[in-house]
Amino acid sequence: MTGFLVRRALQAVFVLIVVTVVVFLLLHALPEGPARAILGPRATPAMLQAFNHANGFDRPLPVQYFRWLVRVLHGDLGFSYKRNDSVTHLLATAVPRTLLLVGLSTVLAVLVAVPVGLLQGARRNSAVDHTLTAVTFTLYSMPAFWLGLLLVDVFAVRLHWLPPEAPSGGIVDILLHPSGLILPVVTLALVTLASFSRYVRASTVEQLEQDYVRTARAKGLPPNQVVRYHVLRNALSPVVSLLGLSLPWILGGSLVVEAVFNFPGTGFLFWNAAQGQDYPVMLGIVLVVAVGTVIGSLLADLGYAALDPRLRDEVGQS
Amino acid sequence: MSTPTQSPRRARIADATAAFFDNRLATIGLVVLVLVTLFCFVGPLIWHTDQVHTNLFGALQPPGREHPLGTDDLGRDVLGRLMVGGRISLIVGVIAAVVATTVGALYGSLAGYAGGTIDAAMMRVVDAIISIPTLFIILFIASLAPPTVTTLIVAITVTSWLVPARIIRGEALTLRRLDFVRLVKTMGGGSVRAVTRHVLPNTVSTMAVNATFQVADAILLIATLSFLGLGPRPPAANWGGMLSGGLQYEYSGYWWMIYPAGIAIIVTVMSINLVGDGLRDALSPKSAS
Numbered sequence: 001m002t003g004f005l006v007r008r009a010l011q012a013v014f015v016l017i018v019v020t021v022v023v024f025l026l027l028h029a030l031p032e033g034p035a036r037a038i039l040g041p042r043a044t045p046a047m048l049q050a051f052n053h054a055n056g057f058d059r060p061l062p063v064q065y066f067r068w069l070v071r072v073l074h075g076d077l078g079f080s081y082k083r084n085d086s087v088t089h090l091l092a093t094a095v096p097r098t099l100l101l102v103g104l105s106t107v108l109a110v111l112v113a114v115p116v117g118l119l120q121g122a123r124r125n126s127a128v129d130h131t132l133t134a135v136t137f138t139l140y141s142m143p144a145f146w147l148g149l150l151l152v153d154v155f156a157v158r159l160h161w162l163p164p165e166a167p168s169g170g171i172v173d174i175l176l177h178p179s180g181l182i183l184p185v186v187t188l189a190l191v192t193l194a195s196f197s198r199y200v201r202a203s204t205v206e207q208l209e210q211d212y213v214r215t216a217r218a219k220g221l222p223p224n225q226v227v228r229y230h231v232l233r234n235a236l237s238p239v240v241s242l243l244g245l246s247l248p249w250i251l252g253g254s255l256v257v258e259a260v261f262n263f264p265g266t267g268f269l270f271w272n273a274a275q276g277q278d279y280p281v282m283l284g285i286v287l288v289v290a291v292g293t294v295i296g297s298l299l300a301d302l303g304y305a306a307l308d309p310r311l312r313d314e315v316g317q318s
Numbered sequence: 319m320s321t322p323t324q325s326p327r328r329a330r331i332a333d334a335t336a337a338f339f340d341n342r343l344a345t346i347g348l349v350v351l352v353l354v355t356l357f358c359f360v361g362p363l364i365w366h367t368d369q370v371h372t373n374l375f376g377a378l379q380p381p382g383r384e385h386p387l388g389t390d391d392l393g394r395d396v397l398g399r400l401m402v403g404g405r406i407s408l409i410v411g412v413i414a415a416v417v418a419t420t421v422g423a424l425y426g427s428l429a430g431y432a433g434g435t436i437d438a439a440m441m442r443v444v445d446a447i448i449s450i451p452t453l454f455i456i457l458f459i460a461s462l463a464p465p466t467v468t469t470l471i472v473a474i475t476v477t478s479w480l481v482p483a484r485i486i487r488g489e490a491l492t493l494r495r496l497d498f499v500r501l502v503k504t505m506g507g508g509s510v511r512a513v514t515r516h517v518l519p520n521t522v523s524t525m526a527v528n529a530t531f532q533v534a535d536a537i538l539l540i541a542t543l544s545f546l547g548l549g550p551r552p553p554a555a556n557w558g559g560m561l562s563g564g565l566q567y568e569y570s571g572y573w574w575m576i577y578p579a580g581i582a583i584i585v586t587v588m589s590i591n592l593v594g595d596g597l598r599d600a601l602s603p604k605s606a607s
Contacts, residue, residue, distance in 0.1 A: 011442070011445075014442050015442050015445045015446050015449065016446075018442050018443055018445070018446035019446045019449060019450075021446075022446055022447060022450075026458070030462070137588055137591065137592075138584060138588065140587075140588075140591065141534070141538075141583070141584045141585075141587035141588040141591065142580075142583075142584050143538055143541045143542060143545070143558065143561065143580070143583060144542070145541075145542065145545040145562065146561060146565070146580055149565055149568065153568060153569075157569065247449075248448065248449060248450065248451040248452070249451065249452070251451045251454075252451035252452055252453035252454065255451070255453050255454070255457075256453070256542055256545070256546075259545070259546060270454060270457065271457065271546060273461075274457040274458065274460065274461040274546075274548065275461070275547065275548070277461050277462075282454075282457075282458055282461070285454070286450055286454055286455075286458070289449075289450065289451060289454065290446070290449040290450045293449040293450075293451075294445075294446075294449045297449070
């Protein structure tokens with residue numbers, strides 16, 4: 001187990017280094033580099049040159065990379081000249097909101113997807129299975145923004161049950177007005193649970209074909225108990241690893257949901273930055289999000305290994 | 319898993335085809351997909367509409383005899399626009415899926431065949447890029463230049479080659495231990511020959527399944543980009559643009575501005591996914607034996 005831990009953590013560290021190189025190269029792949037990105041389209045070549053010299057952007061790339069890396073490690077992610085604020089400060093307010101949205105909706109998605117997938121797997125090709133498949137397939141094939149706006153139309157505009165927008169204040173404000181968070185959380189959960197439940201269903205079907213299930217049935221265990229005591233645990237451990245793999249995808253979904261509900265999280269910030277070509281903000285977010293996903297999938301893999309000892313070696317080598 | 323040389327290729331294709339058409343949902347998906355493609359590419363030849371000029375006097379007309387699905391806010395026929403609008407989604411989706419799967423398969427098979435340190439280094443690059451959400455990368459690229467069909471294809475390819483690279487690399491790791499690949503070197507063939515002639519051909523079914531799902535993902539991605547205001551620019555029509563443009567009329571009762579485009583997206587994406595599921599089941603070694 002220790003060997004696996006060390007190997008998997010080293011791998012994650014290596015991936016993190018590659019992430020910083022990729023983000024650094026993105027910054028310098030911009031036409032005319034960071035100077036143009038910061039000074040804007042009207043800057044003259046002389047201005048660009050002066051800016052590059054003042055900020056050390058005329059040094060060799062490896063030197064710049066290490067200087068940039070040192071600044072990042074000190075918590076300096078750059079400065080948004082468009083918003084006149086440091087990227088670190090912008091992210092410090094946006095990241096907790098996104099964590100709240102993503103965390104709540106992922107928990108909700110798992111809580112719904114696991115029983116639904118188990119039921120579908122256990123009653124394969126029944127009317128229930130076909131109905132739930134139709135529902136999950138529709139959710140999966142539907143643009144997330146449309147789903148969100150339909151929910152707003154029904155629950156906010158027609159029924160007046162819930163507010164149409166998410167609260168836009170700080171974390172405390174959001175927690176004091178939780179009703180505004182219901183529609184965004186439900187929208188994101190519906191999008192993710194569609195694929196989660198397909199996965200749980202497939203995993204259950206696969207487990208039901210195993211020998212240990214046949215043995216359990218042969219000794220006379222009722223079908224419900226076979227699922228509850230034998231299949232559940234084995235079908236669920238891959239879900240932990242799925243959570244890690246799905247993180248980038250859930251964060252992408254979060255961007256759309258934040259845009260629909262005007263929820264000022266990381267995705268919303270990124271969206272605004274993309275429209276305003278605010279590159280320091282975009283690259284800061286990309287870096288933070290990528291680091292978050294790498295750590296998230298590391299934790300998911302460790303959790304998976306803790307649940308399923310057989311996979312320790314396999315996961316460590318892949 | 320049976321070795322591919324045991325049965326003649328033609329018999330295996332016939333088996334897989336039969337298995338695919340035994341799957342009712344996959345068959346329905348394929349039929350719908352063919353109909354949608356005909357609708358988009360042959361439809362405009364039969365149903366002539368003017369999608370270039372605007373006619374504000376005929377704007378937002380409800381469905382009637384002259385316009386079966388009504389007209390949009392600029393007086394253009396919605397049915398005709400729906401036909402033309404599907405083209406961008408389908409073309410971008412198919413080209414991006416083919417290019418991305420090819421690039422990913424080459425990269426993954428080289429990494430898997432090389433093994434060792436080269437493999438580890440190559441795959442950590444994939445891990446690093448895959449940890450950045452697709453939508454973030456594509457928005458970043460879209461912010462550099464207004465998206466055209468070409469930049470859309472490039473942007474989607476940049477993010478979609480990673481998953482096939484991972485999957486194909488896994489298969490290449492298995493294949494390189496098999497005799498028929500190992501013997502290439504003994505018989506004087508180089509690594510390039512081993513990869514292109516022996517590893518890649520054995521991953522074709524995986525590539526086909528993966529590419530199918532990617533077309534569906536690309537269509538949703540283009541729709542999302544349109545909603546976020548960074549999609550293909552008007553007057554070029556696309557379903558996502560029609561849907562997100564129509565949503566501003568959500569409370570005005572102009573339902574024909576929303577539902578035709580929205581349902582077109584759902585139906586197309588769903589049938590592509592059904593075809594993908596069917597292909598995977600029909601081509602997997604488990605079902606063949």
